[in-house]
Structures are given as structure tokens and as C-alpha cells.
Amino acid sequence: MRKKNLMLSSLLVATAISAGSASIVHGAESQSATAAASAVTFKINDVLYSNNTGKHSLLAAPYVRNGSTMVPVRAAVESLGASISWNNKDRMITLSGKAFGTIKFTLNSSYAVNAKGEKIKLPEQVRQAKGTVFVPARSLAALMGARLQWEPAAHTVTLTSQANTPASLDSNYSFAKDTEGWKGGFADMPTNYNKEIYELDFVRSLIPVPNNTSNYGLKLSGHNRSDDLFMYLSKGIEGFKPNTSYNVNLKFAMYTEAGGGSIGIGGSPAESIFLKAGILPSEPLSVPTSSSGEEYYRMNVDIGSQGTGGKDVKVIGNAAKPDVNKEGYQRVEFDYNAKVTANAKGQIFILIGSDSGFEGLTTLYFDDIKVSAKVAD
Missing domain, CATH: 3.30.457.10 (Copper amine oxidase-like, N-terminal domain)
Structure with a gap:
């Protein structure tokens, strides 16, 4: 572990x-x-x-x-x-x-x-x-x-x-023109990882569903070669009252081709890909960290371990598609709520990630991210 x-x-x-x-x-x-x-x-x-x-x-x-x-x-x-x-x-x-x-x-x-x-x-x-x-x-x-x-x-x-x-702020991201300020990152792997075998990718891309010629999303892809691989999207949003608590709702769509009930090395390519989310007062980053004499990229916030959430980030589902009998990518919608105190600059940060126990290649697409915040009572 x-x-x-x-x-x-x-x-x-x-x-x-x-x-x-x-x-x-x-x-x-x-x-x-x-x-x-x-x-x-x-x-x-x-x-x-x-x-x-x-x-x-x-x-x-x-x-x-x-x-x-x-x-x-x-x-x-x-x-x-x-x-x-x-x-x-x-x-x-x-x-x-x-x-x-x-x-x-x-x-x-x-x-x-x-x-x-x-x-x-x-x-x-x-x-x-x-x-x-x-x-x-x-x-x-x-x-x-x-x-x-x-x-x-x-x-x-x-x-x-x-x-x-x-008193409230709503943000909607559909990636029609660009990444809209969202960042992609990877953690839980050696700092000297082999780029060829990890196959890491973060890019704005057409979502691979039938007859799609205009709907873009954010693609996260990576091959788990280190027992765990955490892939994530993050975004800082400003305009909040500094040092003030907000109730925040996060909704987003994920597209996956992994069928539930299947097995793979280390775990299922569907149920062993755990979707996680966090609403944070500081930017989540993958940083070099010493671990058992080796340098690994680890998150600077507590994301937990695979199917277990951490103090800052919670498990909200997995990467199984709704209809296992249907080929190709399918849309799955997620909903997450948290309370956060905006930092001294009036910012909060959104984190969406996948924590992999499946030791293979996982490719996911994200779209229609919505963030709604209201001052907490």
C-alpha cells in the first residue's frame, strides 16, 4: 500500500x-x-x-x-x-x-x-x-x-x-473552446517514471461517442504501473468572500467504456477505478515526496487510498458504465456536496480524480462540470 x-x-x-x-x-x-x-x-x-x-x-x-x-x-x-x-x-x-x-x-x-x-x-x-x-x-x-x-x-x-x-456563485464548464482554466495531473508514481509505459495524457478532446463532431471534454488517461495511479483535474475559482464558509455543490459527467463485473490485473477496470472529489481552500498539487527511500509524486492533500476516501477528498463512485451490454463509451453523472472556507484571496479549488487499483490503461473523459456555491448559514 x-x-x-x-x-x-x-x-x-x-x-x-x-x-x-x-x-x-x-x-x-x-x-x-x-x-x-x-x-x-x-x-x-x-x-x-x-x-x-x-x-x-x-x-x-x-x-x-x-x-x-x-x-x-x-x-x-x-x-x-x-x-x-x-x-x-x-x-x-x-x-x-x-x-x-x-x-x-x-x-x-x-x-x-x-x-x-x-x-x-x-x-x-x-x-x-x-x-x-x-x-x-x-x-x-x-x-x-x-x-x-x-x-x-x-x-x-x-x-x-x-x-x-x-452570496452565491455558479460556474459552468463545457470546454467548447478550450480547457477553461482546468489543469490535469498525476500522482502515486515514481518521479523517474517511464513515460512510454505510463502513457499519461491530459488534453481537451472530442468525446468518443457515436456521431459526435462538436462535443469536447477533458481527457485523462494513464497506465497504472505502480499499484496505484491517481489522475486528476483541478480548477481554482475566485470571487468568494475571503475566509468565509460556503456550501458547494459539484456536478459533472464522466464518459467511460469499462464494463462492470469484469476482472483485471490488481482489480476490475471498472469497479476498481474509484472516482473522488474534493472542494478545497488551497490548490491540490502532485509534489515529489520521499517514500521508503524512493521519490514518488504524491498529492499535497489527503485523498485516501483507492476505495477509501481521505480527510480532504471523498469517494463518490467508480468507472463502471451503466449498460455493460452496450459497446463504447457511456455517460455517468456525479453529484458531490461539501462545505469549504474560502482562502484569504477569496478562492476555492475543485478536485476531480480517479484512484486506480486496476493495473492497466484507463481513459476517461469529463464534461459539463457545474459548481454552485452559497454562503453557509
Whole structure:
């Protein structure tokens, strides 16, 4: 058996955010809130920005400096419903808002001061360009308690007021155009595994059912050569209220060609492929781990062992198709509920996996993944 070991008057002020640290949101997502959220979107090297009242023009465009995205602070702050003032003598900007109290930035300084009087280190100095003051967006969002979203393809950053964080969030993924931010991974195998014999594969692919020319899913495939093989999909979803508990429902479809009641090496290719799911506050990852003098890839969350679930991940079914007498791949639907506390960044992570006791090749397809979350009572 294995061991399971176990993300102004004269000045316009802008704020910046580190693109690499922001979560990427993909797929069709809808949010329900008690009030419309205030939001502002900036595009790198573009003087146009947009907020709830439409499109507007800046004197200087947002830019990236030493890995931090710098955006105009007055435009950002006023778009989010807060106020801003400029003290020319001290070269100081003061932000005021009900959600955060006061925040002070000083031109050419690498520190901000929050409502408690604490000095907060910034990744980049507060700077001025063409009469516009810029600050690091990630720092601004954190200090104001705003949600930050980075879209790498569009080179845009969006700040949304957390005071209007949705009470519920629904996300649907059908993979019509791409993987929609889902990742694939593998664990419970040596770090020096032979790629030719393990045959690991994660790819967006047409689902192999009759007459299908347009329905894509996520393919996971692997040959269990190490007694166990864990194949998984994962996705981080943001937009939740930080450090808040949510009741989350996960639904998805899996396509399998394994017939129930069959036997194989180590176990059945159907009943010995255990489907598992987890709703987590941190990213599930396959990481190198020492085990009995050898290096193995193990999950950094407790997934249990084959037919037994772990603290973080539960067994929700197996890979047997519904009609054993019918050839080819068939659809099986799964439903899982869990309670999770969103992390400090307002994120949760979804994990869907198969834990194999069958020492052969398993190929599964996943589609129509739906995630619904509501603030727990």
C-alpha cells in the first residue's frame, strides 16, 4: 500500500497589481449579490478604462514595472465608491472608505499606511507620470479589501468592491473552446517514471461517442504501473468572500467504456477505478515526496487510498458504465456536496480524480462540470 501525504486636484492616482499573483477566471460564471458590485477595469498601455458608468480616458496609461501592474489611483478608488484627497505639502494621498477606513500613500515611497497606522511594504514605489499617480494594484486591492482579477490574454486588470461580494456563485464548464482554466495531473508514481509505459495524457478532446463532431471534454488517461495511479483535474475559482464558509455543490459527467463485473490485473477496470472529489481552500498539487527511500509524486492533500476516501477528498463512485451490454463509451453523472472556507484571496479549488487499483490503461473523459456555491448559514 502507499502513503498519502499528505494557492486630486492636480494629481490622478493609480494602483497596480502583480499579474502573476492574480487568479485567472475562465468559463461561464454568474453571481448573485444583494447589491450591484462596483468595479473598474484597466488595460495595460491603454488610456481608456471602464467602470459601472461606462468608458473614460486617462492622462497616462497603466503599465507594468518590475512585475507589478501600476494603475491610476484616483480612477480606481472613485470607481469603487471611495474618496481620495491630495496633500501637496506632504506629497500624500489619502483614501477614505467605509470598508477600510483610511489609507495613505506618499509619492516616491515604498510604504503605505493603513487605518491602524501600520506601515505596509509595497512591491513598487508610488510613482507619478503625466500628472497621474500610480500605485501597485495588488497592494491597493488588498488594502481596500477589493477583489482583483487579471486576464492575461486581454492584458486587463479588474478591481471589484468586496463589500458586494456575491452570496452565491455558479460556474459552468463545457470546454467548447478550450480547457477553461482546468489543469490535469498525476500522482502515486515514481518521479523517474517511464513515460512510454505510463502513457499519461491530459488534453481537451472530442468525446468518443457515436456521431459526435462538436462535443469536447477533458481527457485523462494513464497506465497504472505502480499499484496505484491517481489522475486528476483541478480548477481554482475566485470571487468568494475571503475566509468565509460556503456550501458547494459539484456536478459533472464522466464518459467511460469499462464494463462492470469484469476482472483485471490488481482489480476490475471498472469497479476498481474509484472516482473522488474534493472542494478545497488551497490548490491540490502532485509534489515529489520521499517514500521508503524512493521519490514518488504524491498529492499535497489527503485523498485516501483507492476505495477509501481521505480527510480532504471523498469517494463518490467508480468507472463502471451503466449498460455493460452496450459497446463504447457511456455517460455517468456525479453529484458531490461539501462545505469549504474560502482562502484569504477569496478562492476555492475543485478536485476531480480517479484512484486506480486496476493495473492497466484507463481513459476517461469529463464534461459539463457545474459548481454552485452559497454562503453557509
